[in-house]
Amino acid sequence: MNLIDAFESGAIAIPWAVSIDGKYFPSSTGRDAPMHCITDCNDKYCQNPGGTLLGHQCTVGFTYYHGKVGEAIIILFGTLGSKGWESVDTGIRQKNKDDLKGRSVSARDFSSWLEKLKSLNKLFVDYKNNILSEALHPLHETPKIAEEIRNLADSLVNLKPGKTFDERFSAALPAERGIYKGAQLLVDSFDMLSIFFNPESAKLGEKRIAEPYKLIHKLVLLLSNSNNGLTRRRPKIYGESYKKYLALESFRIIPLALLNNAIKYSMTEEVIIDVRDVDNGTLFSLVSTGPYISEEECGRIFERGFRGKYAQSIDRDGMGIGLYVAREAAIANRTTIKVVSEDLGYSLKSIPMARNTFSFVVRDVV
Amino acid sequence: MDPISLIETAKQFFDGQGALANAAGIVSFIGGGAIAAWKISAYVLQRVSTKKFNSISEWALAKYGNNGGLLTEKLRQSIRISFVDDNLADLPEAYIRSLKYDLTTFDHISLADISILERFDVVVLDITNVVPEDMRNGGLEIIKRLKSLPTPPLVIAVSQKKYDPTVSNFFKLADAVLKKPVKEAELEAALNRLLITLVTPNGLAKSIDTLLDTYVISENDRKNLNGQLIKALETNGKIMPEFENIKPISNRINNLLQRFYRFSVCYV
Structure with a gap:
């Protein structure tokens, strides 16, 4: 069991649509990332390595965050970030108005979610290691x-x-x-x-x-x-x-x-x-x-x-x-x-x- | 005044005093002389120490020669080692005894008795089947407790459980890790590596220098401190150095000084 398995099971709430190790997950309430990011965006700048927890802006003014949990890279993209609507390109803003509801995510919001994921991941790792330790003990x-x-x-x-x-x-x-x-x-x-x-x-x-x-x-x-x-x-x-x-x-x-x-x-x-x-x-x-x-x-x-x-x-x-x-x-x-x-x-x-x-x-x- | 009348006058003087006052007079005369001699020797010592040596290592080398960097037989006799392993045949017990180390073996040890291990300089420790309360990984508990002491013993971890990620701390907390069965030469090499800097005069002097190097103080303060430390080492701690300038590392320096006082007697 790892994080991706846990998300795929649907039992773990995902507050915003994200990508984990390149795999896309919509939010638990069924909301997707802005349409622009999913279908219209060609450069997918947000998926390049080098993003941080603090957040960066892509070419159209959306904010994206990168975080690491265990070995998995979590990318939250297509958010309004701390600057809100102002930084987003006017045309894109109009077109994605509905999709952007609930996507005003600050660096603090993202970090606190990541901390919870890290605790969960640690449970998985500890559990796996304990099983391994018990299974291999007779061979010591x-x-x-x-x-x-x-x-x-x-x-x-x-x-x-x-x-x-x-x-x-x-x-x-x-x-x-x-x-x-x-x-x-x-x-x-x-x-x-x-x-x-x-x-x-x-x-x-x-x-x-x-x-x-x-x-x-x-x-x-x-x-x-x-x-x-x-x-x-x-x-x-x-x-x-x-x-x-x-x-x-x-x-x-x-x-x-x-x-x-x-x-x-x-x-x-x-x-x-x-x-x-x-x-x-x-x-x-x-x-x-x-x-x-x-x-x-x-x-x-x-x-x-x-x-x-x-x-x-x-x-x-x-x-x-x-x-x-x-x-x-x-x-x-x-x-x-x-x-x-x-x-x-x-x-x-x-x-x-x-x-x-x-x-x-x-x-x-x- | 001729000598005879001088003695007569002195006699009359002492006769006029009480016995206690006489004793005090004599003691203060002798004591004054002793203090003067001690002051002069301390002054000379300080001049020699601070002027001649740029580091504690230099002083130690001058005093003990190359021999001061070796684990001599006399030194080995004063180093307390313990083996804690359910299968003592995996450890070279006879060989370590032949090297004259002060060796004690335990095939198990209860958590309640862990304090017994505190008096050892080196603990060679297995992780499995050594603690009745936790047969699987009891050694991990032992090393955690030992390493939380202010002056913990050196620990050599001997176990094949390196594959187990849940006991990584057992190996990380250890000062050396050896495979089982432990070969004579490998244990001896590990002991040499660990002990030379912590028990031999030259090694301890170098450890003190290295520790001081990590702490930034002015060149002048460092020179003064070197002089004071050498004085402390020369007098077995009777003249203590001022730790004012190096408070954060004073405990560690003091620990090294204490070790020096304890082990340097083996080189006299």
Whole structure:
């Protein structure tokens, strides 16, 4: 249950016609916004980002307000605001006279309604979190068990001859490598789920020294290991990097989730990782050929639970967790993931192909 | 007057006085000397302190050397740590004991007994199955109470419940968060990170400097205050600094001074 569901149920009173996250709702008494705003207005200036609680005037002199409740953006438009009739264009005023009855809304009126909505939203969020907390409580020991298995697998690999982790991992038996990989991915999955259920958790934990190149190398080694002896799609690593950074535990999740995503949705054999030191940090880029991501989708693929237009047809089981978690981990580690999708002009299984690049710059977290 | 007749005259003088007056005369003579000596030494100390050192850290480094920034064994012995966890096997108890920390363990603690934890410098705390009155999230209640104290202990949260948004405060209020089972090296690193600035002389001196840096006072007042604080540290608080200029942070400064008096004895 969220605010939009609550409004749609009709049980919650809406004093004035508004739009919530782009969806239009008339008032509870059945009154619409002025006809001019609904049908005649072409620029829809009021719907652009940048509005505030204080109110702004559109080109014809109506006042519109923007407010945020939880993640939802509420826009109250087509009101007379505090200046009343005077500011509205004479022709428009005459034409919309009836619609404007009851729409003298001050910033204070809008804010006080918003405060009530925030209280309601908090009830929803608290209720959802409590249910989640109760449902997951029996599992609170499970991540610890995964951690224990991973630590044991780590000791197993470290018993093997070799100076580096690579050498010891290669010297291990296939079953030992399999156990190590499984245990590590299990621990990573719990870390990702923790961030998925509670994004705040990406900020927790001790800061550690992270070496991007070594981390990527290890992740690739692990992800390309196959239990049945068949070679899996192994990403190629390019570039050079020697820098070290202070990072949170959640840092590891960023390349891991991006790499998993690229391997899952890549439609060709090649997945390329480029890690190189730049002036202000280390640039990590991941390039693969996969479904075209439209500009609108580029902004939304990091949203919780969102799945791209073609994602469903490639991987039915995906739940829109990976990229959301990667973004939260990136925010916690003070970086931003950028995505560029270049249309390649051909289709594969009716899916338009593109060269997709996900990139971020690693910096110290403090 | 020759010496013999001088003694004779003195004897006659004392004979003419009562016993109490004699005692007072002697004490006032010795006391006067002591006060003069103390005044002179305080003056010298002040001259040395204010002239020589630009910060408390500089003074501490000169007095304790690099050793003053280390958690020495003697210091570790005086640091009281408690583990509060239903499954103590998840914590490196033997290792922390081998480092000579003063360790006490609890596999549960009632809400009525939380005050027991107030005397610890560090509390390593789990959230689940530790408080009989709230088996699910009792650790959250413990940390809330501890962190509302005027001088709360450091708390290291050890739990895998990071996924639970209803207990976010448990982790936010903690000074460090570690995964379970807790590895020896990770707990030691967290203790080092947290304790160095709060128990070692050099660390505490730096903490005082940092706190003063956040508070804007004139350069002259700052110099004076540095001198007074160094005096207080030198005399274990016998000469107290004037907090007139830094009232809003005086409690926090005082807390750091008290810690200094308590822990610096481990470096003598």
